Amino acid sequence: MQLKDLKSEDYHIYVDLDGVLADLQNYVNRVLGEPGDLNDNDVWKQLREMGEPKFDELELLPDAMTLWDYVKKYNPNILTATGHPVEKNEREKRQWIKDNLTGYKDVYTVVASRNKSKWAWP
Numbered sequence: 001m002q003l004k005d006l007k008s009e010d011y012h013i014y015v016d017l018d019g020v021l022a023d024l025q026n027y028v029n030r031v032l033g034e035p036g037d038l039n040d041n042d043v044w045k046q047l048r049e050m051g052e053p054k055f056d057e058l059e060l061l062p063d064a065m066t067l068w069d070y071v072k073k074y075n076p077n078i079l080t081a082t083g084h085p086v087e088k089n090e091r092e093k094r095q096w097i098k099d100n101l102t103g104y105k106d107v108y109t110v111v112a113s114r115n116k117s118k119w120a121w122p
Contacts, residue, residue, distance in 0.1 A: 013071055014079035014108070014119055017093060021068060021101070022058040044083060055092035060100060072103030081113040 018024040
């Protein structure tokens with residue numbers, strides 16, 4: 001059975017933003033330079049200290065619209081982690097979605113990426 005053969009209520013597609021549609025890595029490199037040996041926690045700490053990131057300023061990844069144009073016919077949801085500060089980041093990510101995407105069903109946010117798995121089921 002293929003996805004196109006299922007009814008839309010039989011499945012849910014969730015698409016992430018950072019690194020899938022939005023180019024977070026290029027933004028981090030522009031703001032911090034090449035992070036080198038910094039781990040993710042140190043990168044996020046530096047970004048927060050600088051008042052960054054500004055998620056609504058992220059560029060689309062080169063193939064983002066190819067992916068999006070394919071999946072949007074299946075009423076996908078956006079599932080993205082906000083990190084801290086939650087309210088600011090969620091507001092900026094929702095603005096990015098509004099500015100760049102059409103055809104999505106809902107937007108779901110979690111504070112940490114590790115919580116995304118709660119949206120998955122067989």
